Amino acid sequence: MSGRPNTRLSDLFGLAGWSKGELARLVNRQAAAMGHPQLATDTSRVRRWIDMGEIPRDPVPRVLAALFTERLGRVVTIEDLGLVRHGRAGKRQGDGIEEHPDGVPWAPERTAAVLTEFTGMDLMLNRRGLVGAGAALAAGSTLSSAMHDWLHTDPVLRADGPALDDPLHADPAGLDRYEAAPIGSEEVAELERSVEVFRAWDAARGGGLQRKAVVGQLNEVGGMLAYRHPPHLQRRLWGVAANLAVLAGWMSHDVGLEPTAQKYFVIAAHAAREGGDRPRAGEALSRAARQMVHLGRPGEALDLMKLAQSGGGERLQPRTKAMFHTIEAWAQAAMGKGQAMRRTLGQAEDLFVADRGDGEPLDWMQTFKAEDLYGMQALAYRTLAEFDPDAAVHAQHFADRALALRVDGRERSKIFDHLSMASACFIADDPEQADRYARLALMSMGANSSRRTWDRLRQMYRLTAEYAGYPKIHELREEIRLALPKPRSKGANSAQA
Numbered sequence: 322m323s324g325r326p327n328t329r330l331s332d333l334f335g336l337a338g339w340s341k342g343e344l345a346r347l348v349n350r351q352a353a354a355m356g357h358p359q360l361a362t363d364t365s366r367v368r369r370w371i372d373m374g375e376i377p378r379d380p381v382p383r384v385l386a387a388l389f390t391e392r393l394g395r396v397v398t399i400e401d402l403g404l405v406r407h408g409r410a411g412k413r414q415g416d417g418i419e420e421h422p423d424g425v426p427w428a429p430e431r432t433a434a435v436l437t438e439f440t441g442m443d444l445m446l447n448r449r450g451l452v453g454a455g456a457a458l459a460a461g462s463t464l465s466s467a468m469h470d471w472l473h474t475d476p477v478l479r480a481d482g483p484a485l486d487d488p489l490h491a492d493p494a495g496l497d498r499y500e501a502a503p504i505g506s507e508e509v510a511e512l513e514r515s516v517e518v519f520r521a522w523d524a525a526r527g528g529g530l531q532r533k534a535v536v537g538q539l540n541e542v543g544g545m546l547a548y549r550h551p552p553h554l555q556r557r558l559w560g561v562a563a564n565l566a567v568l569a570g571w572m573s574h575d576v577g578l579e580p581t582a583q584k585y586f587v588i589a590a591h592a593a594r595e596g597g598d599r600p601r602a603g604e605a606l607s608r609a610a611r612q613m614v615h616l617g618r619p620g621e622a623l624d625l626m627k628l629a630q631s632g633g634g635e636r637l638q639p640r641t642k643a644m645f646h647t648i649e650a651w652a653q654a655a656m657g658k659g660q661a662m663r664r665t666l667g668q669a670e671d672l673f674v675a676d677r678g679d680g681e682p683l684d685w686m687q688t689f690k691a692e693d694l695y696g697m698q699a700l701a702y703r704t705l706a707e708f709d710p711d712a713a714v715h716a717q718h719f720a721d722r723a724l725a726l727r728v729d730g731r732e733r734s735k736i737f738d739h740l741s742m743a744s745a746c747f748i749a750d751d752p753e754q755a756d757r758y759a760r761l762a763l764m765s766m767g768a769n770s771s772r773r774t775w776d777r778l779r780q781m782y783r784l785t786a787e788y789a790g791y792p793k794i795h796e797l798r799e800e801i802r803l804a805l806p807k808p809r810s811k812g813a814n815s816a817q818a
Contacts, residue, residue, distance in 0.1 A: 325374045329403035330385075334371060337392045341367040344388075351384045360384075376404050386442065396442040396581060400435060432591045436562060437543030439584060440536050440569075458580055461613050461621025464587070464606075465628040472594065472602060472632035503548055509557045512542065516564045517684070524688065524731040528572025529770025535572060539565040559596025563589045564685060567605050574612050575733075577772045583609055600641055603633030604685060610648050615773065619655035626652065643672035644689045647697035654701040657708035666698055692726035695719045696734060699741040706748045716745035733771050736762050740777045747784035755784075756793050763804060775806055 334344070342364045352360040357380055369375040376382070382404040389397035399405055515538060522531050542562045550558065570585030586609040593601035606629040613622035626649045633641070646669035653662040673694050702716035720742035727735045739762035746755035759781060766774050782801050788794040 326372050327370060327374045327403045329401060331371050333389055333393070333397060333402060337389060339392075341371070347388055348381065348384050351388055352380060355380065355384065355387075357384075370404075374403075386438070387445070390442050390446060394446070396439055396446065396584070398435065398438050398442060400431075400438075405431070432588075432595050433543050433546040436546075436566070436588050436592065437540060439588065440540035440543060443536050443581065444533065444540060458583055458613075458616070461610065461618065461624040464583075464609065465624045468587075468590070468606075469628060469632070472590070472599070472606075472628065503550060504545060504554070506554065506557075509554055509561065512538075512561045513557070513564075513684075516561060516568070519565075519568055520688070521730070523568060523572055523575070524733060527733055527769045527771030527774070528575030529772075532569065532572040532576065535565055535569045539569055556596045559592050560598060560601070563593035563596065563598065563601050563605065566592055567608060567685070570605075571608060574608075574615075575771045575773050579612065579616065582612060586612070599632060599634040600637050600683070601685060603629040603637065603645070604641065606632070607645055607648050610652065614648070614652050614655055615776070617655075619652035622652040622655075623649065638683065638686070639672040639676035640686055640689060641683070643669045643676070643694065644686070644697075646672065647694065647701065650701045651697065651704060654704040657705070659705050659709055659712065662701055662705055666701060669694065669698075688731070690726070692723045693734065695723035695726070696738050696741070699723055699738065699745070703741045703745045703748075706745060710748050713745040713748040716741055717749065720745065732765055733769055733774060736765050736769060736771075736774045737777060739765075740774070740781050744781045744784055747781070747788070752788045752791055752794055755788075756797055759785075759797055759801075763800065766804070772806075779805065 337344075339347070345362045345364050345367050348362050348367075349360060352358070360381070362377075362381070366375075366377070370377060377385075382399045382402065385402055385404065386397055386399050389402065519531055519535050519538070539562065542558060542565060546555070546558055546562065549555075566585045566589035570582045570589060573579075573582035573585060586605050589605035589608075590602040593599070593605060606625050610622040610625035610629065613619065613625065626645060630637070630642070630645050633645075637645075646665050650662045650665040650669065653665060673691075696719070699716045699718075699720035702712045702719060706713040706716055720738050723738045724735065724742070727738065739758045743755045743758035743762065746752070746758065762774070762778065766778070778801065782798070782805075785794055785798050785801075789798060
């Protein structure tokens, strides 16, 4: 018992709206349903958890996580509740560093457990559209400061599997955890191939249709990591976990589950670092930065990109650095910093050309090709055109180059390019061309589950108002109004291009 209030549990308790007596009764009922009928708690014990920082024994933390997850309609983990024994809420650790309120970074031995618990809770909700509702995104500056020292050190790859009798690794929320068992190189190769399949599906159809499948696969990999495999296999498993976590985060972001997405990006960074792959950890954080720009928080995106670039280490390949620079440039464009954006895009071009493919090819970089460089340049210039309309012509140029190369089935990227082109044409006072590209985007969006494409369409729709008197544009506006899904929250229309 710390003697201090558990502020995390207290905050979530306030959100849930229960009385202490009601929570005690719910704990007893849920524990019995999970196979622990002998557990009995009361109001005074709940008070000690909240007001005195007492951490109850297993299975109570898992029971509480399940109850809060169900009540709040989003994933709530033991970590979120401040019920991990070595990291009490508000307590300073032995090195004098105050623990980050979101438990980032957590202790290395916790990575597999956090991964398994979070995915298990995500799957348990089984209510697409509610996971992440009501939760707050951690600020990019907060994440980067919390993770800076941790990411800049390389862990020695241990036999990373946690001890199987460690109570922290008990079955999360009463769900059946994947039975830890040894696997061989063939099974790991199959998992690596499954990542490629999920990645291709996401690029073609958006994140909505396969998100649960990816989360389920990640949950199983978390269980596999509980077994002590030989170092070379354990390293590959951490790589699979990082790739799947990035995908789960990107798919969650794609369908508007923003806090859930951010958590997966952080899990991915942890998993990559555990496997000794700092560049992959940096790329995971760059995804969180892209998310921040999309949500209108470019300054925080720049904080994350600084960490991604410095924390990626000396093994960062030129093409990876080029991709990082395009994200940084987009954030600068969203802040109206045209000179800085142009300089950063120039660096991205130089790095992209400098990559001769001499290093070992990175599977997670195979999707960043010339068309993706052009597409990001188009997006950056289109974003800057909101501040400087002269930038629109450059956005058109790069969008045209990207579209000429889009032949590999990545339909979502093509939709974004069409929308960048349409928006740039409206800003450049060319409604005829804008109408053409907007309709090309609209034709494809019905077969895609990406909410981000609709967010970007809303941004373009705003630009059509000036041309509403044109018959073609009037028709287009009506078609868009009929096609747009209704926003799920107040912030649905605030996504930036």
